[in-house]
Amino acid sequence: MKVVTGTTMQEIDRRTIEEFGVPGLALMENAGTGCVAAITELCDSTGRAVVVAGKGNNGGDGFVVARLLRENGWQVATFVIARKEEIGGDARVNLERLGDGAVTFCSEPGMLGHYVAALREADVIVDALLGTGLRSEVTGVYAEAISLVNAAGPPVLAVDIPSGIDAATGKVLGTAVRADLTVTFALAKCGHVMYPGVTFTGSLKVVDIGIPGEVTDAAPGLEFLEADAIRPLLRKRERTSHKGSFGHCLIIAGSTGKTGAAAMAANSAVRSGAGLVTLAVPASLSPILEAKTTEAMTLPLPDGDLGYLVNADQAFIDNALEGKNAVAVGPGLSLHPETVQLVRRLVSTVSLPLVLDADGLNAVAGEPEVLLHKKSPALILTPHPGEMARLAGCSVTDVERGRTTAAREFAEYHGVYVILKGARTIIAAPDGRLAINGSGNPGMASGGMGDVLAGILVALLAQGYEPFTACRIGVFLHGHAADMVAAEMGEIGMAAVDVQERLPYACNQLIQ
Structure with a gap:
């Protein structure tokens, strides 16, 4: 609409x-x-x-x-x-x-x-x-x-x-x-x-x-996203499909105390239809992530038992990009100075569709001009209002006063896709296209929801969806799954994992 x-x-x-x-x-x-x-x-x-x-x-x-x-x-x-x-x-x-x-x-x-x-x-x-x-x-x-x-x-x-x-x-x-x-x-x-x-x-x-x-x-105008707008965008699967038909995504995530964010991003990518998912994490945390993820593969990155990614991991990540279709960076990464430097270099070197979330956004906020030197053909940012304010160098009040304007102007100037989260999430494309999401509920106001969204988005990009289409499907599907959870168990006490596990059901309901 x-x-x-x-x-x-x-x-x-x-x-x-x-x-x-x-x-x-x-x-x-x-x-x-x-x-x-x-x-x-x-x-x-x-x-x-x-x-x-x-x-x-x-x-x-x-x-x-x-x-x-x-x-x-x-x-x-x-x-x-x-x-x-x-x-x-x-x-x-x-x-x-x-x-x-x-x-x-x-x-x-x-x-x-x-x-x-x-x-x-x-x-x-x-x-x-x-x-x-x-x-x-x-x-x-x-x-x-x-x-x-x-x-x-x-x-x-x-x-x-x-x-x-x-x-x-x-x-x-x-x-x-x-x-x-x-x-x-x-x-x-x-x-x-x-x-x-x-x-x-x-x-x-x-x-x-x-x-x-x-x-x-x-x-x-803006597109208001309802189920009828999303149904035509979803692709049904050919009967002869195999895991290679649906892409391989790489998720770079995790640090001490934040392994849950990495796991939810990876598991949500699996639940959103990616053919293969590789989760790159600090090596000292890899055993924990292997226990938390079953279908996703883990790639241990040398961290010297520090529990966060370091500069030396760049070469390992470069090698891991071979054969991948899309990348997500940020869930639970931490803001250690070496990790921040690594994220900024990845933004300027990764030439695949890229989702930047959570600590990935915070790393860039200190040097937003790095976005102007990106190599990715499709860079998606997923800020909440606080992160948007840090990226744009303004106050949260300024962002909330004009959410559509804030998202559109940042997207156009930096040549990126912006998903400004919140009640009625705004999606802005670098060419000026805008959408407002109509799904979701207050039960989503709990930790980990953004990690689930990051996993959904990278999975859709890996499957070959056009970036703005991936943004619209991803945001609506995320909220629609949460609406299904709310209908079953209410809004209070809803967990991100509940939404993660409803993703296939939500997609199935929409695609019919």
């Missing part, structure tokens, strides 16, 4: 009206009609509706809803949080069509509060206060109206987007309506699917209002 920002949607509307000759009034009428159809599905019969409208086009959509509901036999009260003279354009036309007698203007503080009983007694409240063009924080009478709508009790249908939600980021701009159902037009907006906006949106319904497909197709 394609999602766009509010700014992009405004440009889509402009092109539709100016270049394709579709009247704005027609778009507004179709928008209101779509909302009324959704209300009819939501409510078993006609009843009492309250429309709370603003002065802009979102309010104009609300006026259409009020008029059409009345024509369908509803009792409708419409409250406008503005003065009549503030309303212009297409919204004013639809206000006039509704008629002054059907509207109560509540432009001053406290005025809407006189009608709390009407809000509480409604069968549905229609939020048509503020649309996708909102940029600043909600204050004054609009904030008061949102508070009264949220406190009223009846189901709330939001027109286009819940009032107060930033359509580009999902951020709450001061306060926001908590909708049970949101009816949006032509395309979903980023604010509908990104947190915290997703929690205010309720169920989301996208309706066609007559915007030409060539306009929406040409508009820049």
Whole structure:
């Protein structure tokens, strides 16, 4: 599903009206009609509706809803949080069509509060206060109206987007309506699917209002990853396949106290379909990893019983790259100075598809310019917000304020793929393509989940998936497996190994 920002949607509307000759009034009428159809599905019969409208086009959509509901036999009260003279354009036309007698203007503080009983007694409240063009924080009478709508009790249908939600980021701009159902037009907006906006949106319904497909197709947007988007990307296996058909990946990982990270990355690569997996680890830890991994092969790297990788391991790794299809570096590696130097050299010398995770990312964060000298044709970084902040030289607050922007700008500048983890993980390609993941749950907030993801990604690269495709499949599959675990045992106490062991089941469910 394609999602766009509010700014992009405004440009889509402009092109539709100016270049394709579709009247704005027609778009507004179709928008209101779509909302009324959704209300009819939501409510078993006609009843009492309250429309709370603003002065802009979102309010104009609300006026259409009020008029059409009345024509369908509803009792409708419409409250406008503005003065009549503030309303212009297409919204004013639809206000006039509704008629002054059907509207109560509540432009001053406290005025809407006189009608709390009407809000509480409604069968549905229609939020048509503020649309996708909102940029600043909600204050004054609009904030008061949102508070009264949220406190009223009846189901709330939001027109286009819940009032107060930033359509580009999902951020709450001061306060926001908590909708049970949101009816949006032509395309979903980023604010509908990104947190915290997703929690205010309720169920989301996208309706066609007559915007030409060539306009929406040409508009820049992000791909929201759902099961239907992933299914066509997964390849079924030929009956004559053998282990050589699905690649050989090398995972460079592990240090004293962090053997679990290395094991989970290797075992997850096996569970994600890699034909062969080799796990390169400090030699002193190899016996431990051989006990923790059965299908994966181990490659002991001389470490002088130090428990971490050293500079001298470069030559051994170079030899190990022969015959491999993809490499992952980082799970549980440690940040010993020699290990850090080794990681940086690997980034500048490995010419295979490469996943850089965990301590691999932290090693590069001290010298991010090494990414500009990479040899890999496809370098995937998997930072959480803290790691992203260290890589980009900014604060975690800066990253979280604009997750999409942070991932896109870093990916484009450094020529890498960025998987910015978190609720609604962002995937950014160096050519500007963007995706937002729709799978996963809070049970994944536990140690080791990133190691599982690293194993999934390197396995997909080894199987020959195009890098952006591997990123999208990997991130969604990771969250989907976790969703299956949550459905079986709940979110609390979910372990990374639980997700690792559900990977084949998740893949099987998606590929059918």
